[in-house]
Amino acid sequence: MERLWPHKGGGMRMLNLSQVQTFLAVIDEGGIQSAAERLACSQPAVSQQLRKLEEFVGVPLVVRNRSRAVPTRDGDLFLPKARSLIASADRARAVVSDRRLVVHASGNVGVYLAPRLIAVFERDLDRPGTVDLVITTNRHAVDALIAGEADIALTEWSEDHPAVEWQGWRREKLVVIAGPDHPLAKERCIPRQALLDHPIIGGEPGTGTGRALAGMFGPDAGRLRVARQLGSTAAVKEAVKAGLGLSVVFAYSVAEEVKAGTLTMLELEEADIFKTLFIGLGRESPQSSMARRFATFCLASA
Known part of the structure; x- marks a missing residue:
């Protein structure tokens, strides 16, 4: 599920909710490896999704280190919006799937x-x-x-x-x-x-x-x-x-x-x-x- 977003080069880009879910998994699980296990995908796939999201918003969202992945200051600002986006998507899906x-x-x-x-x-x-x-x-x-x-x-x-x-x-x-x-x-x-x-x-x-x-x-x-x-x-x-x-x-x-x-x-x-x-x-x-x-x-x- 995606959301259109304007960017400097003109036209529209799209916010990909799969990338938002990946960001939340990394923060909630505390690392790339644990996020990959939760999402049932490879670690490189998680890293790629996170990188694409950061490219979209134009700032780093996660500090990656050996002990734990934590949100940057911008990541902290984005975090509640990310949770709201996923919750809205789940509610939209439920309207149809529960019919x-x-x-x-x-x-x-x-x-x-x-x-x-x-x-x-x-x-x-x-x-x-x-x-x-x-x-x-x-x-x-x-x-x-x-x-x-x-x-x-x-x-x-x-x-x-x-x-x-x-x-x-x-x-x-x-x-x-x-x-x-x-x-x-x-x-x-x-x-x-x-x-x-x-x-x-x-x-x-x-x-x-x-x-x-x-x-x-x-x-x-x-x-x-x-x-x-x-x-x-x-x-x-x-x-x-x-x-x-x-x-x-x-x-x-x-x-x-x-x-x-x-x-x-x-x-x-x-x-x-x-x-x-x-x-x-x-x-x-x-x-x-x-x-x-x-x-x-x-x-x-x-």
């Missing part, structure tokens, strides 16, 4: 996966309340990330953008669900074409499920009888329970209902359907940023 991480997640991911991930992440950090979770649509999550309103997006699809870095996160199985009284409920496995004969709840174009169905049926996707657009998996499940049609959802989102017998899970004869979930973050996010740490944690937990 809560904002995660926008699409509906299913936000409801069924993100809360547990966040709980473990915060527990590992020993910092409860570090993450703000916003549950929204895929479209809004992507837009929030591009606009800088979100640090992380957890979505069911990705979208190329120069400012965004996407990583495939996990592959999740999609299943067909039916109400317990549906004509297909007693079938364990059905042909894909059977979906064309019954109303489909959800899966409208543009949604994550809609994209999966389009990929599965190709040109025949237009023959699907998408009957109702309910906006949430919870509403879809209730509609299916009521016998209004079939639906295609993430297997993890109906595990409890299938176990309780309120919904039936149907396999497809042709092949299982999987959908990749994505993590998006700013391409310029530093490696040390909380966004990078959270993304790395999610990938390791997949």
Whole structure:
């Protein structure tokens, strides 16, 4: 971190806070060697940083001798200002580093996966309340990330953008669900074409499920009888329970209902359907940023 400073030759020079930290380490530790150990660098590097600082201010700041390094008179005058500069820099860094991480997640991911991930992440950090979770649509999550309103997006699809870095996160199985009284409920496995004969709840174009169905049926996707657009998996499940049609959802989102017998899970004869979930973050996010740490944690937990 640096501060601009005028000098006799015209233009601006910069006060380097790394050099100021080196000066403080030399004074506090009483010598070049001890300062180097504290800063985890070499003694020549400490001497060079100190020399550059003295060149910048135009006066010697430290008396170097064999027994102990002590400040000169000018060094004594500079010392409280140096401590104030470093303290101000630390406060400025804390304003940013202590900010809560904002995660926008699409509906299913936000409801069924993100809360547990966040709980473990915060527990590992020993910092409860570090993450703000916003549950929204895929479209809004992507837009929030591009606009800088979100640090992380957890979505069911990705979208190329120069400012965004996407990583495939996990592959999740999609299943067909039916109400317990549906004509297909007693079938364990059905042909894909059977979906064309019954109303489909959800899966409208543009949604994550809609994209999966389009990929599965190709040109025949237009023959699907998408009957109702309910906006949430919870509403879809209730509609299916009521016998209004079939639906295609993430297997993890109906595990409890299938176990309780309120919904039936149907396999497809042709092949299982999987959908990749994505993590998006700013391409310029530093490696040390909380966004990078959270993304790395999610990938390791997949």
